[in-house]
Amino acid sequence: MHEHKTVNQQLTKGIIMMMILFLSGYQMFSQETLTSNFEDASNELKVLSYNIHHANPPIHKDTIDLSAIIQVIKDSDADLVALQEVDSNTDRSGLGNQAQQIGDALGMQVFFGKAIDFQNGAYGVAILSRFPILKSKVYKLPSKPETQGEPRVLAMSLIQLPDDHSIWFASTHLDSQKEDTNRLLQIEELLNITNNINLPVLVAGDFNAVENSAVIASLDNLFTRTCTSCPPTIPVQNPTKAIDYIAFKPKSFFKIKSHIVIDEEYASDHLPVLSILQW
Numbered sequence: 001m002h003e004h005k006t007v008n009q010q011l012t013k014g015i016i017m018m019m020i021l022f023l024s025g026y027q028m029f030s031q032e033t034l035t036s037n038f039e040d041a042s043n044e045l046k047v048l049s050y051n052i053h054h055a056n057p058p059i060h061k062d063t064i065d066l067s068a069i070i071q072v073i074k075d076s077d078a079d080l081v082a083l084q085e086v087d088s089n090t091d092r093s094g095l096g097n098q099a100q101q102i103g104d105a106l107g108m109q110v111f112f113g114k115a116i117d118f119q120n121g122a123y124g125v126a127i128l129s130r131f132p133i134l135k136s137k138v139y140k141l142p143s144k145p146e147t148q149g150e151p152r153v154l155a156m157s158l159i160q161l162p163d164d165h166s167i168w169f170a171s172t173h174l175d176s177q178k179e180d181t182n183r184l185l186q187i188e189e190l191l192n193i194t195n196n197i198n199l200p201v202l203v204a205g206d207f208n209a210v211e212n213s214a215v216i217a218s219l220d221n222l223f224t225r226t227c228t229s230c231p232p233t234i235p236v237q238n239p240t241k242a243i244d245y246i247a248f249k250p251k252s253f254f255k256i257k258s259h260i261v262i263d264e265e266y267a268s269d270h271l272p273v274l275s276i277l278q279w
Contacts (some may be wrong), residue, residue, distance in 0.1 A: 007125040014168060043163055044257065047226075048078035049204035049244050051173070051270035054123075055098055058236065058269045064093050066171075068267035069182045070105045073128070076262065076274050080159065081108070081128035082171035082204035082246075088112060089121035090136075098279040099126030111136040113171065123262075125171040125205065127157045134158040136165065141172070141189050143182040154190055156233035158233025165279070168197055172205040174215070182213045191222050198278075200253040204246040206270065211242060223247035226275035233273060236265040246275045254279050 011162070040141045050073070055066040073081055084103075086092035103110035108128040113136075115124035127136070136157040143149035157168040170228060172190065175182035187207075187216035203223065211230055227248045232239035239261075248254050257276040 011031075011188050042255065043161070045080065045161070045254075045277045045279065046076065046078045047202060047204060047246050048073060048076050048081045048274045048278060049084075049171075049206075049207040049246050050081065050272040051084040051244060051268060052098070053085050053268040053270065054090075054093055055090075055267070059266070061193060062092075065177065066192070066266065068099060069098075070102050072264050072267050072272060073102065074106055076272065078128075078274065079130045080172050080202070080204075081159070081164040082169070083128065084108050084171065084173040084206045085123070086112065086126045087118070087121065087123055088114070090123065091119040091121070093121075095245055099128065103128050109133045111155060111157045113138040113153050115153045115173070116151050120231040124153060125155045125173050127155055127169060127171050128278060129157065129159055129169070131162065132163040134160055139188040139193055141174070141187070143185060147175075147177060147179075147182055149177055149182045152186055154193060154203075156193075158176060161279075165200075167202060168194070168203075170201065170203040172203065172207075174206070174208045176208045177279065179214055180209070180213060183213075184218070186213050187218045191218065194249070200245070200248065201249045202254075202277075204244075204273075206244050208243050216245070219245070219247060224251045224256075226256050226277070233260040233271045234260055234269070234272055236269060239271060244270055244273045246273060248277070 006011045039268040052069050055069050065219040066093040086099050100110050111127045113125045115123040139154040141152040154172045159169050174186050216276050230242035232242050257274045262272045
């Protein structure tokens, strides 16, 4: 009798252990499945905005160090990059288009938008993309002639994302004069250009305007910035104000996963801004 009870107890324990193992395995499988489904539900896009100061490190006045800029972008692992203050075949920077040289080094597609002729070459903004660039445009931005402001542009590229969505990605650099006069004209033109585009639009760049300015208030009327109370981007040592931003429309297309300012003091006189978006 005692032996019969012992056998039954062992059988019962064995069944309980099998149930525990089965349930544990089911729970682990369920968690893994849920995690996988959550991760697969969104695609990530890493977007970098970087005023590269024609690859001139501030601590070395007459030096061009494009390798430092390339390393910053490589370390960011960005999919899309908006560059400002880019030289092409200028006396100060030497032969070659800096954006193309960066793109070649990183295996990215490139579009350069010339703003002005400069030192026997050109100077402007650029776009780098890990994804196919289908077409590109450059729009001139206005300024009041009496201000003698440096000409500014908006460069835009149609990007084909991995899931066959297409978006417009734009790089710009607004007027740097003390008064907002030209920046207000330029942001209004930017909004006019992008307002009737049915596809999602991402714009990034050096807006030369702080968050509480009329310029950024205008931007916010149509676009959603990837930061509020944005971390400062200038100067590179002990930065005090944000003037570099990334923004998108419509608000419903992207979800903001993160926004950071990369602590890189050597390569340029601006800190790069990196946002990770999901769609």
